[in-house]
Every structure is written in structure tokens, then in C-alpha cells.
Amino acid sequence: MTTMNISHFRDVHVHAATVQEWNQDYNQLTAGSAESSLMQLTTAGCHLFLEQINQRVVQNGVAPRGKMCFAVPINVPGAIRMQGREVDDSSLFFLHGGEEFMFHMPMGMELLSITFERDLFEQALEQTTASRELKLLLRQPVIRVSPQRFAQARRRLLALFSQALTHDGGDSTRARELALEQAMLDELLQLMTDPACDKHQRSPSSTRSFIVEKCHRLATTQMLNVPSVIELCQRLQVSRRTVQNSFRAVAETTPLNYLRSVRLNGVRRTLMSTRAADLSIGDAAAQWGFYHLSHFAAQYQELFAELPSQTARAAIHGDARA
Structure with a gap:
């Protein structure tokens, strides 16, 4: 059954502890009162959350084990580093379950995180014609794609998340969950299989x-x-x-x-x-x-x-x- 939660915080540590399944610390770097929002949605096969924090924060921890973890930056208001790689406004983040991470999040940034059960994602991956290329691509924590294609995917992913959050839950059936999971999977896989996405890209840590x-x-x-x-x-x-x-x-x-x-x-x-x-x-x-x-x-x-x-x-x- 789908569960959802919308929260507002005045402390980044409480915010970090409230993100389901993630073992992580947030460290506030800029001075002033913290204000943040966190919207979460969980189905049988995936966990989604949209977060925004008004202060600059460095996040570090371990990605949930047994998962495949993606994140889509909604806006990029300052210098960002993910796993030591520079990030722009058309970069997709990826972590394997159990992987340690460090992410520098600038003031006011909004980020959409999409975490799939590993089995669910790998089944969908095997059904694509480019599964071998994508497995190589997923060795990278930062995947650069076409800016125009990324902007389109970002809008659609946000719309899917928003629709799921605003649904009244009256007919929150497994069929609806499956439809949401499949739509999210399709959007990400299409983004990475797009011809404009270099399947052999390498972005070394600086x-x-x-x-x-x-x-x-x-x-x-x-x-x-x-x-x-x-x-x-x-x-x-x-x-x-x-x-x-x-x-x-x-x-x-x-x-x-x-x-x-x-x-x-x-x-x-x-x-x-x-x-x-x-x-x-x-x-x-x-x-x-x-x-x-x-x-x-x-x-x-x-x-x-x-x-x-x-x-x-x-x-x-x-x-x-x-």
C-alpha cells in the first residue's frame, strides 16, 4: 500500500533522520536558521522523496542496501559535487545500494530522489535492448545527458510524483502503484538510452x-x-x-x-x-x-x-x- 508524508523542518539533522531507508548525516555549512521541506512516497517497489533546504549542506552516508538509487536535481543554484564529480543542470545521479556517498548541496537546491528495489530495476533493465551498455553506464555516479531531453524528463517525473502525492488514496491499489513504478522506470531508462547520452562517458573525481x-x-x-x-x-x-x-x-x-x-x-x-x-x-x-x-x-x-x-x-x- 502506498504511504506518503509531507514534512517541514527547522533542523537539517531531523530532516536527514526522517528520510526513510537512508543512513546519512547532513552537515549545515552556512550560517542561519535552517528551513527545509521533505515530501516522501513509498510503494512496494520504490521510494521517492523531494527535498529542499535553504542552507548549504554536505550530505554523507550509505545508500540503502538492495536498492538502485537515482536523483534528479530540480534546480542547480550553486556549486555541486556528487562523489567528487562536478554536476550541472543536466546530470543524473546514481548510487548502488550499500555505496558510501558524499554530496555537496548548495543553498536552496531542490532534489528528487527515486530509489528502486534492485530486483525490480534489473528486471526492467534486462527488457531493454541496451541493457549491456546501461550496466556499463551505471558504473558512474554522475550521468550527463542531453539538456533538452533531461528538462523534459524532469518535468514528467515531477508531474508523476505530484499526481501520486495529491491522490486522495481512495483507490490506492497495487495496480496504481505498479503504474507509477513503471512510469518512473520507463522515464529513467529512456533518458539513459537516448542517442544523445554518451554510453561510454567517464567523469573522474577531481x-x-x-x-x-x-x-x-x-x-x-x-x-x-x-x-x-x-x-x-x-x-x-x-x-x-x-x-x-x-x-x-x-x-x-x-x-x-x-x-x-x-x-x-x-x-x-x-x-x-x-x-x-x-x-x-x-x-x-x-x-x-x-x-x-x-x-x-x-x-x-x-x-x-x-x-x-x-x-x-x-x-x-x-x-x-x-
């Missing part, structure tokens, strides 16, 4: 993206002893200018601001998942390498537009979510 991703992972794994920018340069054996230019190109910010923001997001997740009686704000901050509480509180307020003491903590019988 060195700049590799540098940002490596620094991101070091900041989240070495929380108590966070390396400085100079130490990161030494570890990666690159110049400070190279690191500065990499963060500016990929995330539109400085290395210092990016790494501090990722750590502040870590503190926020920690606070939201623990009770005040079990973990103090100071101890949560120290877990992420912040030892000067007054400086930490000021930086936290600047990024999230609220003091740490104003962040909702976990309740006795579950998380308190804003």
Missing part, C-alpha cells in the same frame, strides 16, 4: 574533491585531536593554497570554516541524541574538540541561530525533535 573529502573524514574520525589546516596540508602533501582553493571550489567556503562547521554539526547531533541529565553541553562540545565553552557557544549560535542550551535534547522515552 583532486579538489578528494582533498575536501579526506579532510572531512579526518575531522569526523579524529574528534578529540582535530588536525589543523597546516597539519592537513602536511598529511596530504599539498600546499596551503591548494587546500584553500579546493574548499573554495567544492564547498564555497574556507577550510577552517568548513571543518569547524562539520564539528559543530557533530556536537548538535550529540546533544539531540542524549539527555541533558546524561551529558552536559561542555562534555558534548569536548567530544568534538571544543574546549573553550564561551567560544564554542558563540560559534554554535552563529551557525545555527540558537545557543547550545536552546537545542532540543532527547526526552526520557525518545528524541525530542523540532
Whole structure:
């Protein structure tokens, strides 16, 4: 039976946790109150969600296992990187189930995600005349297609999603679900088999993206002893200018601001998942390498537009979510 949900949030972490089936973290990079929307629809064979966030966010996690995961950017308002690849407004994203990912989402971006059960997608794939070419194409996380053809497909996919969401559910039968799943499959397969889509395209990950991703992972794994920018340069054996230019190109910010923001997001997740009686704000901050509480509180307020003491903590019988 089809299930649907429309939600609005003022916190990117609650937003990320509400996306069904996805194991992921969202890290807010730009300062100010977060506002986001999430519309989800689930059938027996696929899960769709349309999300929009007003702040710049870096998403990282693991794609749902046993799935084939596509995403269609609805608008591209700033620099985007998916799996280290540059993205334009006619790029289709793809992840295999269980694959780790990192996605840099600019302020105000809207994204439609379509995740199929692997068996369902592979059955449809085998019925195409170009199944072998498409399997090779699906080794790429970013698939560039004809801009005109992509714009047409995007409109049709959005229309299908909108129609399914606004349906009153009175006759939400499996036949209706199958029709939606098949229409989505057909649209994506036709897009990738279009003659204008180069079946042998290769889009390598950039060195700049590799540098940002490596620094991101070091900041989240070495929380108590966070390396400085100079130490990161030494570890990666690159110049400070190279690191500065990499963060500016990929995330539109400085290395210092990016790494501090990722750590502040870590503190926020920690606070939201623990009770005040079990973990103090100071101890949560120290877990992420912040030892000067007054400086930490000021930086936290600047990024999230609220003091740490104003962040909702976990309740006795579950998380308190804003």
C-alpha cells in the first residue's frame, strides 16, 4: 500500500533522520536558521522523496542496501559535487545500494530522489535492448545527458510524483502503484538510452574533491585531536593554497570554516541524541574538540541561530525533535 508524508523542518539533522531507508548525516555549512521541506512516497517497489533546504549542506552516508538509487536535481543554484564529480543542470545521479556517498548541496537546491528495489530495476533493465551498455553506464555516479531531453524528463517525473502525492488514496491499489513504478522506470531508462547520452562517458573525481573529502573524514574520525589546516596540508602533501582553493571550489567556503562547521554539526547531533541529565553541553562540545565553552557557544549560535542550551535534547522515552 502506498504511504506518503509531507514534512517541514527547522533542523537539517531531523530532516536527514526522517528520510526513510537512508543512513546519512547532513552537515549545515552556512550560517542561519535552517528551513527545509521533505515530501516522501513509498510503494512496494520504490521510494521517492523531494527535498529542499535553504542552507548549504554536505550530505554523507550509505545508500540503502538492495536498492538502485537515482536523483534528479530540480534546480542547480550553486556549486555541486556528487562523489567528487562536478554536476550541472543536466546530470543524473546514481548510487548502488550499500555505496558510501558524499554530496555537496548548495543553498536552496531542490532534489528528487527515486530509489528502486534492485530486483525490480534489473528486471526492467534486462527488457531493454541496451541493457549491456546501461550496466556499463551505471558504473558512474554522475550521468550527463542531453539538456533538452533531461528538462523534459524532469518535468514528467515531477508531474508523476505530484499526481501520486495529491491522490486522495481512495483507490490506492497495487495496480496504481505498479503504474507509477513503471512510469518512473520507463522515464529513467529512456533518458539513459537516448542517442544523445554518451554510453561510454567517464567523469573522474577531481583532486579538489578528494582533498575536501579526506579532510572531512579526518575531522569526523579524529574528534578529540582535530588536525589543523597546516597539519592537513602536511598529511596530504599539498600546499596551503591548494587546500584553500579546493574548499573554495567544492564547498564555497574556507577550510577552517568548513571543518569547524562539520564539528559543530557533530556536537548538535550529540546533544539531540542524549539527555541533558546524561551529558552536559561542555562534555558534548569536548567530544568534538571544543574546549573553550564561551567560544564554542558563540560559534554554535552563529551557525545555527540558537545557543547550545536552546537545542532540543532527547526526552526520557525518545528524541525530542523540532
